[in-house]
Amino acid sequence: MIAPTPRRLGTTALIYLALAGVLALGAAAVAVDGGNLFATANLVDMLTRTSLTGFLAIGMTLVILCRSLDLSVGYVAALSSLVAATTMDGQAANIPLAVGLVLLVSGLIGAANGAIVAFLKVNPFIATLGTGLILKGYLDTQYKGPAGDVPAVFQQFGYTRIAFVPVSALVMLAVAAAAVWYLRSTRTGHHMYAVGGDVEVARMSGIRTTRVLLTAHVLCAMCAGLAGLLLAARFGTGSAEAYTNLYELDAIAAVVLGGTLLLGGKGGVAGTVAGVAILAVLDTVFNVMQIDPFAKDVLRGAVIITAVALYARRQLDRTARRPRFASVQGRPS
Amino acid sequence: TTDTPADDAATDESAPAADSGEWFVQAEYDEQLAQRDIEPEGDPNTPWLQAIEPEWVDTTEFKREGGDATVCFSNASVSNPWRVTGWITMQEQVKVLQEAGAIGEFRTSDAGDDDDQQISDIQAFVDSGECDALIVSPSTTATLTPAVETACASGIPVIVFDRGVNTDCATTFIHPIGGYAYGADAAEFLVENLEPGSTVLALRILPGVDVLEHRWAAAQQIFGDSEIEVLGNEFTGGDAAEIKNIVSQYLQRGDVDGIWMDAGDGAVAAIEAFEDAGKPYPVMAGEDELSFMRKWEETGMTAIAPVYSNFQWRTPVLAATMILNGEQVPAEWVLPQEPITAADRDEYLERNADMPALHYAKFGGEDLPGFPDAWRDR
Amino acid sequence: MTRARRLGTALLGGGTGTVFLLLVLIFAGILAMNPGFFEGPSLMAFLKQAAPLVILAAGQYFVIVSGNFDLSVGALVGAQVVIAARLIDGEESRTVPVMLVMLAFGIGVGLVNGLITTVLKVQSFITTLGMLLVLYGAIRLWTGGAPTGSLSEAFRTPGRLGITGVPVVGQIPWALLIMLALGAGAILLMRTRFGRILMASGDNELAAKLSGARVDAARTAAFVLSGISATVAGILIGGFAGVSAQVGEGLEFTVITAVVLGGVALGGGRGTALAAMAGALAIEALFTLFNQMALPATLRPAVQGVIIIAAVAYAARRRTRPALQSTASPS
């Protein structure tokens, strides 16, 4: 009898191992340097750094699972920060309106992305690069520099913390949890794996693939909207400049570090969170150790490749047949 | 380079201005143009310690015994040659102070031009509770305000330099005169040296950076009141190839008599475009970057090098020591900012003879022990 | 007859045709704006500064058609220029040796990209993204943050000068000749067995492997070719405009856009080298058009985005539509 196959727990576990490894190495390095990576200040720092990339990466996971991509999230976040800040305009009363508006705007942009990808059949890389450029043009023309004013209350979202856990990180984890549930327990979520696995098969199986793709893009952009809200909260204003930081690449790196296949159909948000954490740990370690800013880039690049290399190979072998005359160790499960 | 002080520092009302995308604030414009003619206090041989119309503030509250104070520096980035030069100067200055036992450890973090990153960096410094003084070179004006405010609130002296923030909580805010002055120096030179009706092409780095927009805003004022025709203003990202490409295209369509740049990066490429097109050299406003100044000397063209004083990178650490000694510092420390003209060009080229091309003439580190190796062999 | 049809499908079939259409439209626009543009000298100037992107597109084409990405080309171009400036440091005599060093470096980077992608099975998007970071940091680490040294006149010749005194056109830029040579090379290479295997590997890796193809070797070679093209592009760009801190930034996205605009499918297995290079030309022409129209600079990205999406969408529709084919009976 062909045995039940364990569901990709393998990879996710491996990624958390990788995270642990990075933490251990980092801690050791810091210790040699005479510091303590787990000092409250550093923990706070790490967690703070997870929030922003976290929001973006969670959304990015959804589209990547659908074998799509979103290179416009950086611009969406920047725009959202401006929409939020200008709408709030210093009035705490406007916060709900602003949040609603941000989610609406970002959602619409996501819908546009999804429509271009799903209906116009434009490759997502190009489609979202294009919408990104369009947004850039709008931002450059419309806003010259920072604009709007975020009331102190809302800035708390960016600055307060419970014990050593920043509120923003908590919100991000909550969103992550929601996403995990969504992917596992809703049809649309579950179908994202199908669409990413093989869109033709999904369609022939009666899945409305375009809707799924559209949903993924909308949710992704909305996550970018949340990131924008966080930016606004931390900046105290909206900033178009935010798009210059190539957040989208960070997010994608985090997703892949998290074990989600860029080819779609395989992976999950749990891994992504670990991926985000790995990047955050690196940043903190580099800071604590006063690494030269350029050396930082080198190390970050090297670590990303190495980490992915660690599990890419086994992650890709799709036809692990059940051996019949296996030499003892050859048997999985 | 993309760095000028936030002229709207300490004026929270600048946000609406930004909203309307209107960069020009008459009062600041007039103030800066006036400041150019005011004799700064202090020794002209150490311009980085000079100050224009300083209002001295008392800092005894921060007085601290023993020269082992930990000074922390949150840097926006070293992502362009101007910042690289300044950063070296600052490190050399720090060495001197450390050997003199004026300060102890010097910690830095680099945000790579990412505002959010820099906010985290500042938070990390504050949370660590180990900084006796915090120096901040903000990556963007408005966005770092909350972070700087929290830093001030933590009770340590905060020194902001280069760009500002929308709060005056910092103990001192150090910057040269500013962007309006820079843009005006360049524009006035072109107006003076070009026939009425001449054409000028404006080359800019990128849009939306408040600190760059002021240079352009000032130039627009001056060109507006003159007979000069502005052919266009193009964004080049400071990329030489892009600059040369754009200038070539303008030359292909007609004559360009003058070039106005909001930063000197790639100025040489612009000049080469004229050479390759076989056109006469334009009247040009570049920057005190050596590659440009050398080309200027070599071609003997009519030009000016507006200066955005790079030596300001020395001042913050010095200010930190002063504050930690309880000495007075100016609340807003306005450093002199004088363009380099044909008159003193050769003198500066002389001084920086063996410096690399992307070095800045007014880096003001000649008297530091590390000179010249630290800047030459990077 | 078959040849004719093959040519027909090459130019008009699938998404490929769109790019040539787009090219014509843009040139028409430029002509309307400024008839003078097509007089020899200015056209030559245009081709001169377009050459690097076209060459990069050819390199990127190999990588994409074999089913991968190369995001590291922009950083590599930048690195090459900086390396050249620092190593040459104004010494004419060093020009050629340094160029060889650069070539070796380009090949090395391509090789590393290729091996990490094929042997370690890291998705090329990540491999080359990592490489981008490494190159960006390493080069600045090496030069202390900003380029040092300077280029020699000889080094600048290929990118800046050309054969002068030619009637009508005035000057034929070396860059143009190099572009034509490499372009032709790329097209021919795709007709060789290597080219066919590369194409098959991008289309169905397994089938290619089972047919005995050295898929990994081919793909690695593609990365090497991309590395070489980035080196040449670096030599041309550095020659054209000299050293600056920002050289090459963002080129990777421009060039991938160009290749896709040429109807080459990301994911591999479809598209021609000619069209890919045409895509690069179209992008450069577009920028020129914007300039001619004196379109407000801040609006240009938006218009560019719209045009790219529209063009690729149109091509996508074309691909699913009948491409004229004869009903030849078997044999």
Added chain:
Amino acid sequence: MSALLAMRGIGKAFLGVPVLSAVDLTVNRGEVHALVGENGAGKSTLMKILAGVHTADAGTVELNTGELGSRIVSFTHPAAAQKAGVASVFQEFNLLPELTVAENVHLGHEPRRRGAIDRKAMNEAAAAALADLGVEDLAPTAKVGTLSVAHQQITEIAKALSQGADLICMDEPTAALADAEVALLYRLVARLRERGVAVLYVSHRLREIFDLCDRITILKDGRLVDSVATADITPDELVTRMVGRRIEAQFPPRLPGTETGEVRLRIDGGGNDYVDGIDLEVRAGEIVGLAGLQGSGRTEIAEAVFGITPFTRGTVAVDGRPVRISRPRKAIAAGIALVTEDRKAQGLALHQSVKANARMVLDANARVHSRQRLGRIEGLLASLDLVARGDDQEVQFLSGGNQQKVVVAKWLAAEPGVIVLDEPTRGIDVGAKHKLYSVIRSLAAEGLAVLLIASELIEVIGLADRIAVLHDGRIAGELPGGATEQEVMAYATGRRHDRPDPEGSEPE
């Protein structure tokens, strides 16, 4: 008895070329209706129109399912067809290797509890569906990617059943099945008929058609030839009307001048994770058949010989020279060719032209590349009666059978000494099949050693000079060509065993 389905005047063109014109098809409740025709006749296309994959250019589809009564329908999406009670098993697999059997079976209509997907219910339902099919050895939680082709086919069928449709279309459901599973399918179809479920059955296996079906609709070149009751037609007549010409005796005789010569392929004690103790030799001019139930490891042997999952034990010799075949390249260099069982995944670069695919092996291997061989490709394709729009048509647009011909051609182009054919006739029409049979014969005549794997026992029996029967990864016994099916099954099912015990063939 009212018509469940009435398709009238259906027309469809691809890329401007008509594929179906004015085709009528009527299926009654509880009827098992066969749809037959040569490769490219348009069977799958017609089925896909009904399933909402393609939309017809002309004609109407009238459906009388569920409580909605009779109505004209035009499905623009498979989902719509499924809602209307039409389920389909498509010719090419529609499974996601990353998902489990249960997830695949319920894909698109997952059971939910309070809005959330109910995986428990999903697994139970899938288990039930499989049991209903009479399959015990397949766990609902197994990842489909790890299954044999046959198990995947069974999953496909379970998937179609799970939708509780009134009409189930099956496009060559048995193509991947060995006779044992075919028997399962027989029982299933019978049960469906009792429940009043109609089945539209596409197959190239005449036996099944006559065993299972009540009516037969014959297509030729996209046109309706006729629709007759099975009782009113004989297999020979059927073939004649499908092909338009008479097909002589089903299996061509050995060609004159074919004599078995030297041993070309020899395996001694070959074994790996999947098979064990394989002793096998194939002589020049000889056709050796590999028989066995699905999952018995026939493909594994093929893959081991070809170096995909190499033997880890034992020795392989080609033309007397011992060879270490660790990679397909080495196999090809040694003069071995493998026609894989899954042409789309393993055989073809679907977006490339017929020509490009046909010359792929030559292009990929300097050792076999040569001008003359390239020159012969056109002729090869012709000799296989390939139906394509010129040799630069992309193979993705060829019908299943014609795609297979391209795969065969690409290997013959390399002029191998040993050729392994894994399910070469899967999804190929009688005409093409017969063509292929004689090709195989002529290969033998040219002195090639042929190793033939086929799920249709009669093929092995009819073509092979010797038959090695596999059971659970081991060779259970060898029979001469022309042995009876009973003899073969006796070995295949493990009832007989005249090979040394496993111990005999453990690695030393």
